[in-house]
Amino acid sequence: MKDENLFNALIELADDHSILCHRLGEWCGHAPILEEDLALTNMALDLIGTARNLYTYAAEIEGRGRSEDDLAYLRNERQFRNLLMVERPNGDFAHTMLRQLFFAAFMEPYWQAALESRDETLRGIAGKAVKEMGYHIRHAGEWVIRLGDGTEESAQRMQAAMEALHIYVDELFHSSPAAEAAALAGLLPERGALRTAWLENITPILAEARLELPEAPNPQIGGRAGLHGEDLGHILCEMQYLQRSHPGATW
Amino acid sequence: MYSQGLIGADGRTEESEAFLEAFQKRIDAEEKIEPKDAMPEGYRRTLIRQIGQHAHSEIVGMLPEGNWITRAPSLKRKAALLAKVQDEGGHGLYLYAAAETLGVSREQMTEELHSGKAKYSSIFNYPTLSWADIGAIGWLVDGAAIMNQIPLCRCSFGPYARAMIRICKEESFHQRQGYEIMLTLCRGTPEQKEMAQDALNRFWWPALMMFGPHDKDSAHSEQSMKWKIKRFSNDQLRQKFIDATVPQAEYLGLTVPDPDLRWDPELNDGKGGYRHGEIDWDEFWRVVKGDGVMNRDRIAARRKAWEEGAWVREAALAHAAKREGRRAAAE
Amino acid sequence: MKEETPLWEVFIRPRNGLAHRHVGSVHAADAVLALDAARDVYTRRGEGNSIWVVPSAAITASDPAHADETFDPTADKIYRHPTFYDIPEDVGHM
Numbered sequence: 001m002k003d004e005n006l007f008n009a010l011i012e013l014a015d016d017h018s019i020l021c022h023r024l025g026e027w028c029g030h031a032p033i034l035e036e037d038l039a040l041t042n043m044a045l046d047l048i049g050t051a052r053n054l055y056t057y058a059a060e061i062e063g064r065g066r067s068e069d070d071l072a073y074l075r076n077e078r079q080f081r082n083l084l085m086v087e088r089p090n091g092d093f094a095h096t097m098l099r100q101l102f103f104a105a106f107m108e109p110y111w112q113a114a115l116e117s118r119d120e121t122l123r124g125i126a127g128k129a130v131k132e133m134g135y136h137i138r139h140a141g142e143w144v145i146r147l148g149d150g151t152e153e154s155a156q157r158m159q160a161a162m163e164a165l166h167i168y169v170d171e172l173f174h175s176s177p178a179a180e181a182a183a184l185a186g187l188l189p190e191r192g193a194l195r196t197a198w199l200e201n202i203t204p205i206l207a208e209a210r211l212e213l214p215e216a217p218n219p220q221i222g223g224r225a226g227l228h229g230e231d232l233g234h235i236l237c238e239m240q241y242l243q244r245s246h247p248g249a250t251w
Numbered sequence: 252m253y254s255q256g257l258i259g260a261d262g263r264t265e266e267s268e269a270f271l272e273a274f275q276k277r278i279d280a281e282e283k284i285e286p287k288d289a290m291p292e293g294y295r296r297t298l299i300r301q302i303g304q305h306a307h308s309e310i311v312g313m314l315p316e317g318n319w320i321t322r323a324p325s326l327k328r329k330a331a332l333l334a335k336v337q338d339e340g341g342h343g344l345y346l347y348a349a350a351e352t353l354g355v356s357r358e359q360m361t362e363e364l365h366s367g368k369a370k371y372s373s374i375f376n377y378p379t380l381s382w383a384d385i386g387a388i389g390w391l392v393d394g395a396a397i398m399n400q401i402p403l404c405r406c407s408f409g410p411y412a413r414a415m416i417r418i419c420k421e422e423s424f425h426q427r428q429g430y431e432i433m434l435t436l437c438r439g440t441p442e443q444k445e446m447a448q449d450a451l452n453r454f455w456w457p458a459l460m461m462f463g464p465h466d467k468d469s470a471h472s473e474q475s476m477k478w479k480i481k482r483f484s485n486d487q488l489r490q491k492f493i494d495a496t497v498p499q500a501e502y503l504g505l506t507v508p509d510p511d512l513r514w515d516p517e518l519n520d521g522k523g524g525y526r527h528g529e530i531d532w533d534e535f536w537r538v539v540k541g542d543g544v545m546n547r548d549r550i551a552a553r554r555k556a557w558e559e560g561a562w563v564r565e566a567a568l569a570h571a572a573k574r575e576g577r578r579a580a581a582e
Numbered sequence: 583m584k585e586e587t588p589l590w591e592v593f594i595r596p597r598n599g600l601a602h603r604h605v606g607s608v609h610a611a612d613a614v615l616a617l618d619a620a621r622d623v624y625t626r627r628g629e630g631n632s633i634w635v636v637p638s639a640a641i642t643a644s645d646p647a648h649a650d651e652t653f654d655p656t657a658d659k660i661y662r663h664p665t666f667y668d669i670p671e672d673v674g675h676m
Contacts, residue, residue, distance in 0.1 A: 018326070021329075022321060025320040025321055025329070025333055026320075026321060028313065028317045028320055028333065028336050028337065028340075029310075029313035029314050029317035029336065029340070029552070029556070030317075030552065030555070030556040031556065031560065032556070032557075032559070032560020032561075032562075032563035032564060033560060033563070033564055033587065033609065034310070034340060034343065034344050034347075034357075034609070035344070035608055035609060035610060035615075035619035035622065035623060036563075037313070037337070037340040038337055038340050038341055038344070038619075038622045038623050038626075039618065039619070039622040041333050041334075041336070041337035041340070042337070042622050042626070044333055045330060045333055045334060045337075048326060048329060048330045048333070049330070051326065052326050052327075052330070055326070068326055069325045069326060069327075072326055073324075073325070092559075093560065093563045138618075139618050139622075142614055142615060142618065145570070146566055146567045146570040146611070146615075147563065147566050149570055149573065150565070150566025150567065150569045150570040150573075151562065151565055151566045151569045153562050153565075153566070154562055154563070154565070154566030154569075157562065235321075238321045238322050239321060239322065241322055242322060242324035242382055243324055243325075246440060246442060246443065249439050249440050249442075249443055250435060250438075250439055251324035251325045251328055251382075251432075251435060251436075251439075285646070287643060287645070287646050288646045289646070289647065337626075341623055341626070344606075344608070344623055345606055348589075348606050348607040348608075351589060351607070356586055357586075357609060358586045358587075414606070417605075417606075421627070564587055564611070565585075567587070567610075567611030567612070567615060568585055568587065568611045570611065570612070571611045571612040574612065
């Protein structure tokens with residue numbers, strides 16, 4: 001393999017995007033207003049586009065002839081490296097939008113920084129993704145504001161979402177050894193350095209939404225080591241079932 | 252994706268002969284009718300009903316295909332399916348908007364769908380049981396829909412025709428997407444091909460039913476044709492669909508599940524066409540009237556989304572009001 | 583019945599140099615959400631680079647019942663059109 005660290009770091013990112021896309025896809029046809037069915041699907045399509053780019057590039061780096069689908073569909077729970085946040089069940093619309101905001105508020109500065117990568121392919125992926133994440137921040141942010149400062153019920157639901165999700169924020173800023181090495185090599189951004197940028201994205205939105213980000217003295221961390229919650233296994237059961245039950249088939 | 256003779260249209264109208272005649276003249280001259288134009292009440296009612304049924308079909312139609320988004324077998328298929336189901340949502344949205352120009356609100360139409368008063372295409376009351384069903388729906392259901400939707404682009408009512416132009420343009424990838432899935436399955440393993448055949452077996456007849464009852468049993472078709480809301484009869488469109496689709500099935504190496512299907516050189520004014528076996532209209536009416544496998548689940552899913560989303564819609568309105576209040580106070 | 587989410591008319595400019603053109607409508611509680619919705623619904627295939635949204639209720643339309651008196655009087659004012667005037671061909675293009 002050309003660069004095992006880069007391969008592993010790319011898989012982490014690809015899994016984040018693929019799993020979050022999967023979650024947003026669950027909304028399709030069930031959103032609170034028809035306009036949001038389209039908005040959520042647009043975001044899901046952005047994410048799957050990036051996931052495909054990342055898996056494809058990872059497969060190329062690996063150089064063993066695996067395809068994007070081999071990587072997405074033929075690894076098991078312990079081999080998946082996504083953040084715990086993205087595998088969380090959708091919950092209500094408040095949960096989904098807050099999770100989207102948290103994720104995009106991180107990925108936007110991440111891709112921004114990746115525009116400076118030494119790797120041309122990664123600069124290309126980042127150039128497309130940074131704009132998409134900018135839009136996700138805006139759209140999810142608008143909803144977080146409206147729900148946080150809407151009715152009494154919506155404010156309560158938004159607060160509940162905050163309590164449920166804030167413990168997964170810290171993991172955004174953690175780097176696996178592979179990601180660390182890729183950062184040192186100037187290929188991918190240093191995740192820990194993006195905390196300020198993330199806060200700058202989030203703070204004005206939370207202020208307008210009348211929400212506070214609680215302290216998380218015991219954050220949930222483990223996805224990068226393949227230590228997930230129980231939900232991921234069920235996602236993969238659904239996602240991988242056809243590939244697993246027809247080994248080697250083409251779809 | 253919709254194609255069904257309007258279910259239960261009511262073209263009765265009470266205007267004077269002179270008014271109706273003048274209106275018919277405009278229609279005959281291929282003039283488009285726009286929302287605020289004077290129009291017979293029966294024309295307005297028929298349109299609201301038909302556009303509403305069409306819109307509901309798009310929205311309910313998201314469910315059987317949405318059922319496979321999380322199980323799509325490759326990233327490419329997943330992206331295409333997401334985009335396709337999203338299109339159906341968009342098309343429902345355009346159509347609701349076209350109906351809204353006639354003075355009915357989306358909320359009213361939604362309530363009629365949820366109460367069971369409004370109908371939608373019966374095809375969506377069949378379940379999607381395998382991945383091949385996603386192929387079959389794209390190929391057959393969107394294929395049937397396009398037969399109906401292309402003439403609707405010339406419908407006499409402007410907003411409906413404009414929505415249909417946009418829809419037809421966007422839907423052009425849907426049937427190809429479905430056929431490509433079928434083709435891949437038919438070239439795949441024996442299990443995959445069997446899956447494809449099974450999907451064709453289950454969707455063939457319901458797809459033929461999508462065109463609605465035979466012309467001789469279609470009570471309100473004639474008035475709709477006269478008003479140019481509809482341009483071809485149910486049987487004409489069904490025949491066109493069969494003639495186009497049978498060779499496509501042959502190319503796939505699949506068998507159309509109709510033992511009576513045969514080529515008749517006399518059909519279509521001597522150009523030839525396929526004669527088909529008898530359609531089970533009892534099944535059609537049973538499903539239209541609510542007793543298909545999925546009718547109850549479809550409506551329950553729509554109702555759940557609507558009811559569980561109420562707090563979101565209310566919050567957005569409440570926030571807009573607050574913001575407006577703050578702005579007014581600051582002035 | 584519960585309050586309904588308002589309707590907005592959507593106008594898209596396909597590219598610079600062209601005018602915004604009416605493409606359809608969306609439902610949204612406010613202008614910002616209406617813009618997002620218009621983007622998500624009507625620009626999925628690169629249809630434009632600028633969007634306007636206008637509350638449908640804010641549009642005042644002419645009455646088709648008065649169309650004759652509104653639009654017909656213009657029909658005989660042919661002196662407003664260049665072909666009304668006779669200029670000898672020798673003068674050249676004008």
